[in-house]
Amino acid sequence: MRDPVRSWRRLPFAARFLFSHAAIGFGLAALFVGGFLVANPNGAGMVLLTAADHWWPALALWGLTGLTFATVQIGIATMALGEESRRPPGGRAAPLVPGLLPVRVRRRR
Structure with a gap:
């Protein structure tokens, strides 16, 4: 029989990502439905x-x-995959100092 851990690691990242998060979702649904049946709101669980x-x-x-x-x-x-740190690597981020910058503007007639 094949080793399930080895088979799992051989899957592409996208497949592992989808399967693991789908399993989390179905686990949360099991908790929700179990809580609904135990709470039995207005007899709906029965x-x-x-x-x-x-x-x-x-x-x-x-x-x-x-x-x-x-x-x-x-x-x-x-959506959380795209969030990366905005800090530069290797230290603290430089503080932002507000200030005015001179800008050249052409005059139109």
């Missing part, structure tokens, strides 16, 4: 669990909520 004597509605809620949370997580992580 309706989901006892609808037609099966748990498919709760599973559908988890799947669709997971899809939403995973998409949001991937979007946030993608």
